[in-house]
Amino acid sequence: MELKRVVVTGLGAITPLGNDVKTTWENALAGKSGAGPITHFDASLFKTQFACEVKNFDPSDLFDRKEARKYDRYAQLAIHAAKEAMADSGLDLENENVDRIGVIFSAGIGGIRTFEEEVGSYYTNMDKGPRFNPFFIPKMIADIAAGHISMIYGLRGPNYATVSACASSTNAIVDAFNLIRLGKANVIVTGGAEATISPSAVGGFNAMHALSTRNDSPLTASRPFSASRDGFVIGEGGSTLILEELGHALARGATIYAEVVGGGMSADAHHITASHPDGLGAKLVMRNALEDAEMNPDEIDYINVHGTSTPVGDISEVKAILDVFGEHSYNLNISSTKSMTGHLLGGAGAIEAMFTILAIRDQIVPPTINHDEGDNDPEIDYNLNFTFNKAQKRKIRAALSNTFGFGGHNASVILKQFNK
Template sequence: MAKKIVVTGLGTSSPLGGNVADTWKALLAGESGVSTLDHDWVAQYDLPVTFAGQAKVHPSEVLERHEVKRLDPSSQLALISAREAWADAGSPDVDPERLGVDYATGIGGIWTLLDAWDTLRERGARRVLPMTVPMLMPNAAAGIALSMHLGARAFARTVASACASSTESIVNAYEHLQAGLADIIVAGGTEAAIHPITIASFSSMQALSRRNDSPETASRPYDVARDGFVMGEGAGSIVLETEEHAKARGARIYAELAGGGVTSDAYHITAPDPEGRGATRATMLALEHAGASIDDVRHINAHATSTPVGDIAEYKAMRSVFGDRLDQIAVSATKASTGHLLGGTGALEAIFTILALHERTAPPTINLDEQDKDIPLDVVTSPRSLGTGDVLAISNSFGFGGHNAVAAFRSV
């Protein structure tokens, strides 16, 4: 018999705020976390895109000096968010061998890697820091920052599936709890890849918005004038456990993680299947695990990156799953406010989905001035009540390489 998996703790450091409360408040207020980059390297490399969704609170303002020195920025953000989530869950007293970590990143320690390369070229091999490799590893957030801090000995697993990474980690955590591999799991993802090389690369593939004169309105999901995504950085962490375990320790429960689905397009290096077939299957798997029908879904936090091709492919997938029922589902596209956190985006948006259920309020989508007629969704543009009774919501994430991950959450 399937176990009921519940959410008992939330933590984040995002472009909208340094914690969950500030981030959620800013999101509901329709604020943008996107701004012009104030770095010398923007002009040095003549970057065609000069803005991004930077973390609202710099990790150096939160962490101890030795933690900043020994962790890549991606792991710093992960540690901040995980500490908040763990405290929010009541700092559970759990056997370390029954505590696991399912964490993700899309790129990992890119700042550490490229800073070390500059040091090697300019100052020689002896000046490269001995912690360089542990800091740049994609598993550094899960294995070094989180598991060592929390003393998690059940496992510390890392997913790297591009922009689907942290949603896939959440789905993995669901499966690992169902399998009895742990009593509590900290799941989520992180990214700190606002770097000249990633901006240059994404720009070269025509993936980024170039609204340098108006960065706060650049991410425009579903708008006819959308011209690409906006890079963001941050982390999101979620404490998950079985309902039985949570109730036994008297934990506060935000929502149920009802199920999830993970599929692959096997279609193109960067483009999604134009008909959204992989995304469709991932959604159907999530609903199947949740024991739910399409009629149970009232809210979707869409991947909605603000790219001309991606938004339509996701719409086709949603229409394929829900048919006419889609017209009655409240859809939020929160990257308009945060930018796209790449490997961390699914975790942040899962938190938004969980809070939408917990507070019965779907968050708004900003910057939608003229909705694309080819994407006739019921887009939430101001905070909207999700009503009473049992509510099911899903959170979508899709990534380069054809990765699709969908998590389903239910109100409690």
């Protein structure tokens, strides 16, 4: 069976850097941080009091007030990003077979804010008996964004969510890629969203010592590959990619951003939260992606790394890159856009795939910000080009995006300049 080619024909985003693709990309290239004091709840007693929040988002732009109450914030963000991507794709659904358009859209956690509110209300009002909102379960579950997107557009193709912690939305993209190239769909709306800036999420990650506590300087707190890094900065938002079979895209004259050419998945099989210290799972997932794409390591020019700004994770990923790419590692540009967006958990892979696509389109690598001269970790090889602090123009033929999740889940996707 001859596999079909898969291209990207639409993008949408809502992130701590902007409420659309254009603004997000401009701010990323400018090296801006999306971090600031938490406004979603009173975090004054928490170890971490800052996050990368989405700004100036009004759900009434999408729904009337009554309808908005049926959606957790994560689903609202997902729908916002999906609407931009669908408009960008130019798909005319009146002339499409919607039975062959699917939605694979992820969240690592889903409606945690809804869960907090409902359970909190129950315990506050126990004397009145168990009273729960009838929308409690549909608002909370991690697959509901995929369901809502399909219902909004009447898309009846494959529809589900992938949940693999912080690798979730890269897994969604890889699944969408595989279904299209196997001929199971013409188009798939894919990506991920997360909205976990909440007391339980921040408190839970604090208890694990996973978050930065640089409360005196939120803008500089996410500092991947720097010796002074002290944990990730939690973020929220989402991104949507429209993946399409090449022949279908060409037939309708679609704008093509890039081609998806390979996807890899692996497990660390090591620890519930920590990556393998030697990057075993990270090595395997990148090799799997390269093998799937039938590419050699020296054909990759840029890696958008997982790069969360955690003490162990950053080192293990660097070790993995050096092992997989060998001497070519020193010809790569590497950058962690989490230094600007923070860590969007289940939405991270989608926004980072989008950055990778735009880097290919514009032939420019977004930076890894917040690295100070001399703030070097002796376990990291700084002969590698981490694209510190300033975007860099370069030829990008193909690029790889990594995401790794709690539970040892790893996913990578390879994107390439489109050539007929």
